[in-house]
Amino acid sequence: MSDATGDFAGLVNENVRAVFLQIYCIVGNTADARQLTETTFIRVIKQGTPTRTQTEAAARLASVASEIAWDFLGQYGCRSCSEKAEPAPALPAGFHLLTPMEREVMIMRDMNGLATATVAASIGCTRDMVRLHISRARIKMRRYLDAGGSVPKQVIDRTLS
Secondary structure (H helix, E strand, C coil): CCHHHHHHHHHHHHHHHHHHHHHHHHHCCHHHHHHHHHHHHHHHHHHCCCCCCHHHHHHHHHHHHHHHHHHHHHHHCCCCCCCCCCCCCCCCCCHHHCCHHHHHHHHHHHHCCCCHHHHHHHHCCCHHHHHHHHHHHHHHHHHHHHCCCCCCHHHHHHHHC
């Protein structure tokens, strides 16, 4: 096995779950998320952008994953908003209450441990906007969990307005 193949296998093994969850949070469909996850890794390898650390690789993957997922939604429409989107068992309860951007930021920041600046650069917004999205997501999740996981989305939306 060549070094390039080994590097690619390592990149995939270390990041496939995080990339899949990030994309799933945007598109809301397991089949599309799997396909877009593969596309993300292929694009990163084809671009050949060197990274020195695992954090840089994760940030690059997060940026490409966001771009691919949002492009997909722009082309094919919002699948995560449909009631037929299947739940992903790997996502915590209550994620369905978050907006796609809140889910993406929460996955990148809280679950993948990326720095606020890295998340901001990946999704193309300011650090303050990342902090706002993560704060709103945490509030929604806290209210959902405090209520035993049974708070209707409309109630949470009203309390944040």
